[in-house]
Amino acid sequence: MRLPDVEEQIGFCGGHVYAMIREKTFPPPIKLGRYSVWLRSDIAAWMAERIDPSRLPWGTHLVEADRSIDIPPARRPKRTGRQDVRKRRGK
16 A cells, blocks of 8 residues: 555554654555555554454454454545546645
8 A cells, every 4th residue: 555545544644654653653664666555454453453442343352362353445536647636635
């Protein structure tokens, strides 16, 4: 996942994402050439760790036993070009 996808998935802006990485509270990206990418599994695990166990319908014992809860990626509108991305970001 690239940074815009991570921002949309977790609801934080890029600056906050990188601040959490510096604080070691968010998984760091993997460098692929000039790109920084995150694994969906890392983001899903990070999100699963933050779910309050009392809010889960199946209770805390399952959350403690299995940290590999699969969180589906957020649905997002199709990107048709750079112009659409700029409009959504308010530029």
